[in-house]
Amino acid sequence: MRIGFIGLGTMGAPMARRLLEAGHDLTVHNRTREREAPLTALGARGAATPRECARDRELVITMVSDTPDVQAVVLGEEGAALGMDAGSVLVDMSTISPATTRLIATALGEHGVAMLDAPVSGGSEGAERGTLSIMVGGDPEVLERVRPVLEVLGSTITRVGPSGAGQVTKAINQVIIAGTYAAVAEGLTLGLAAGIDIEAAHAAVSGGAAGSWCLTHRGPNMIVDHYPLGFRTRLHRKDLGIALDAARELGVSVPVAAYVEQLETSLIGRGLGDEDVSNIARIVREQAGLESEG
Amino acid sequence: MRIGFIGLGTMGAPMARRLLEAGHDLTVHNRTREREAPLTALGARGAATPRECARDRELVITMVSDTPDVQAVVLGEEGAALGMDAGSVLVDMSTISPATTRLIATALGEHGVAMLDAPVSGGSEGAERGTLSIMVGGDPEVLERVRPVLEVLGSTITRVGPSGAGQVTKAINQVIIAGTYAAVAEGLTLGLAAGIDIEAAHAAVSGGAAGSWCLTHRGPNMIVDHYPLGFRTRLHRKDLGIALDAARELGVSVPVAAYVEQLETSLIGRGLGDEDVSNIARIVREQAGLESEG
Numbered sequence: 147m148r149i150g151f152i153g154l155g156t157m158g159a160p161m162a163r164r165l166l167e168a169g170h171d172l173t174v175h176n177r178t179r180e181r182e183a184p185l186t187a188l189g190a191r192g193a194a195t196p197r198e199c200a201r202d203r204e205l206v207i208t209m210v211s212d213t214p215d216v217q218a219v220v221l222g223e224e225g226a227a228l229g230m231d232a233g234s235v236l237v238d239m240s241t242i243s244p245a246t247t248r249l250i251a252t253a254l255g256e257h258g259v260a261m262l263d264a265p266v267s268g269g270s271e272g273a274e275r276g277t278l279s280i281m282v283g284g285d286p287e288v289l290e291r292v293r294p295v296l297e298v299l300g301s302t303i304t305r306v307g308p309s310g311a312g313q314v315t316k317a318i319n320q321v322i323i324a325g326t327y328a329a330v331a332e333g334l335t336l337g338l339a340a341g342i343d344i345e346a347a348h349a350a351v352s353g354g355a356a357g358s359w360c361l362t363h364r365g366p367n368m369i370v371d372h373y374p375l376g377f378r379t380r381l382h383r384k385d386l387g388i389a390l391d392a393a394r395e396l397g398v399s400v401p402v403a404a405y406v407e408q409l410e411t412s413l414i415g416r417g418l419g420d421e422d423v424s425n426i427a428r429i430v431r432e433q434a435g436l437e438s439e440g
Numbered sequence: 441m442r443i444g445f446i447g448l449g450t451m452g453a454p455m456a457r458r459l460l461e462a463g464h465d466l467t468v469h470n471r472t473r474e475r476e477a478p479l480t481a482l483g484a485r486g487a488a489t490p491r492e493c494a495r496d497r498e499l500v501i502t503m504v505s506d507t508p509d510v511q512a513v514v515l516g517e518e519g520a521a522l523g524m525d526a527g528s529v530l531v532d533m534s535t536i537s538p539a540t541t542r543l544i545a546t547a548l549g550e551h552g553v554a555m556l557d558a559p560v561s562g563g564s565e566g567a568e569r570g571t572l573s574i575m576v577g578g579d580p581e582v583l584e585r586v587r588p589v590l591e592v593l594g595s596t597i598t599r600v601g602p603s604g605a606g607q608v609t610k611a612i613n614q615v616i617i618a619g620t621y622a623a624v625a626e627g628l629t630l631g632l633a634a635g636i637d638i639e640a641a642h643a644a645v646s647g648g649a650a651g652s653w654c655l656t657h658r659g660p661n662m663i664v665d666h667y668p669l670g671f672r673t674r675l676h677r678k679d680l681g682i683a684l685d686a687a688r689e690l691g692v693s694v695p696v697a698a699y700v701e702q703l704e705t706s707l708i709g710r711g712l713g714d715e716d717v718s719n720i721a722r723i724v725r726e727q728a729g730l731e732s733e734g
Binding site: 333 | 577596616620623626627629630633636637651653654655683724727
């Protein structure tokens, strides 16, 4: 398929590479244009603007940082929308606002361009290996047209409803992660303060109703107060901010998620935003008077 | 082994039955003495008091409701301590205060009686099948002496430290469960309010970093707003109260657990304490203006 790919960061670059390797005809664009070089070396064509990147493409994929970035690269002055033909499809795989997603989809619809929101989870490792989980909002027939392309990028592709629903699902994911980390941090800190055999306690509770991905995979790091990546705290706060905005618009009160957003804000302010998001345990530990390295 | 078993409730009765079936010589006592009948029918001897139940026993097991109950049946007027010989062992499998556990262990130690705290998780189903997870605090040599008996009751037996450490581990378990339920309830409520395909979204997020026992096993009940047992809210609040007391004594701040305790208090006050503890989703839903049956 003729694909334009916009946004070659930690996630976008390996995703674009997988599409090239799968035989697709790719144009690429990145704001910092030097990042296009590794992909043009593999056969992609670089484009000076999103508009140029989108010209004569059947599918345009955007994978950028935040809501304003998607607005700019799609609907901005030299945006992709200006280059796209009626009948083509835009798939936004960034994590952005569900409400803004619906506005962009409506604007594109007026040009005859269909849009899917398709945020992912699974991190840069998932992007490299093509094992992302992709949560899709939008028209099911449009999804079927681009599914073979998404299958190059992800091992699980789930349609979760109309335009914006993919972004809502990503928000659910980040809200649940936030609270689960807080729960694990509180429980383990209690054990650390009590001076019990915390590794044994961790093993004892991990297999039962207290069990979670966070407890199994990040609990050991919380115990030793060391937070290698993983997923950066500043990126999780960005996603959680989107989720809190969405919850506010819908009138949904999510006090645990809001509390965790505050912990993350403190960590970022202290220069710890590039650690793994499990570092919220730092604050829970500090508040208990346990020493922390931060 | 000659075993005295005190407390024949939902958990204790099937545990005592397993010990009988494994060939142990059992005396049993329950405050409401009629509950002894099913076990005496299987060959146990009923005893009028904890003291009488404990007489001439190598091991006494207590499985009662709360901290004051253990104090009463062990150290009370007709308590087990008065019947126990030096060199015998008391294993308390109730969920009670870690601090009081240490006091009881000290008091028994003065009579030459060793004590282990050995609270469990796994519910009545685990009690029936002998698949409980048993978290043990106390002397490792004492644990080795009674391990063959505990193996009749549980499939995982983990020593987590000295006296009280088993109870601390149970507190950790309940604190983590509390926060994880809150996280799952907030995330799913966001999706319900947004009107997306929530079953598909649940499936999409369950396999990744947001995954947990609570999300997989109780998320579907939260989605349909129906909370069959499971583990009763009023029992979880009792355990969480013990955990909050322990955290307070240790100077550990656990705001998420404290918030969930408040939700549970509201539910119990409204007559919903005998539903499954996942019913905290009721309140999160109600606060979002979604209808609830409660």
